[in-house]
Amino acid sequence: MSEKRKQVTKKRVKRTMRKVEPTEARAVLEELGKETEAVIEQSSGKRTPGLTIGDRKTPYTHRDLCDIYGVVEFIPDETKPVTVSGVRYQCIANVSMAVPTVVRDVFYRSKREAREAALSLPRDSGFETMIGLGQGSLEPER
Numbered sequence: 530m531s532e533k534r535k536q537v538t539k540k541r542v543k544r545t546m547r548k549v550e551p552t553e554a555r556a557v558l559e560e561l562g563k564e565t566e567a568v569i570e571q572s573s574g575k576r577t578p579g580l581t582i583g584d585r586k587t588p589y590t591h592r593d594l595c596d597i598y599g600v601v602e603f604i605p606d607e608t609k610p611v612t613v614s615g616v617r618y619q620c621i622a623n624v625s626m627a628v629p630t631v632v633r634d635v636f637y638r639s640k641r642e643a644r645e646a647a648l649s650l651p652r653d654s655g656f657e658t659m660i661g662l663g664q665g666s667l668e669p670e671r
Contacts, residue, residue, distance in 0.1 A: 579614065589614040594629040601630045611636050 546554045576587040594616055605620040611632050612618070618632050 589616055591616055591629075594631060598629040598631045600627055601633055602627045603633045603636075605636060607640075609636070609639075611639070 546557075549557065576582075578587050578589040578593040580587045594613060602625055604625050605622055608620060608622045610617055610619050613629070613631050613635055618626075618628055620626065620632075620636055
């Protein structure tokens with residue numbers, strides 16, 4: 530709520546409260562205080578990850594990903610970085626990791642997609658030597 534709107538609302542409440550007897554006004558304020566405390570207790574005060582308000586976006590954290598997807602332990606077979614919702618994980622070959630399940634899934638999906646892309650290349654393109662699929666040097670054949 531903008532500062533101007535807060536001031537206008539405050540003035541309206543004060544103006545209305547002047548019309549009420551002081552004991553009645555006190556009871557109303559106590560009731561409003563209790564309702565406000567109940568609302569504050571229900572809201573965690575934490576913004577939802579990924580939520581965009583105006584031009585500000587709430588970033589995800591490791592804890593958020595663990596809460597949303599659960600945690601799994603896996604051992605990657607190669608070293609490579611994996612980024613999920615802006616949170617980066619460094620997967621190290623043959624080292625056991627406890628990560629959100631989505632990190633493991635993205636790791637294996639990227640491996641599968643790279644393998645499928647490599648298999649779809651035409652064998653006579655010469656490109657396979659540059660990415661290490663063929664025999665010979667890393668220079669394309671001429």
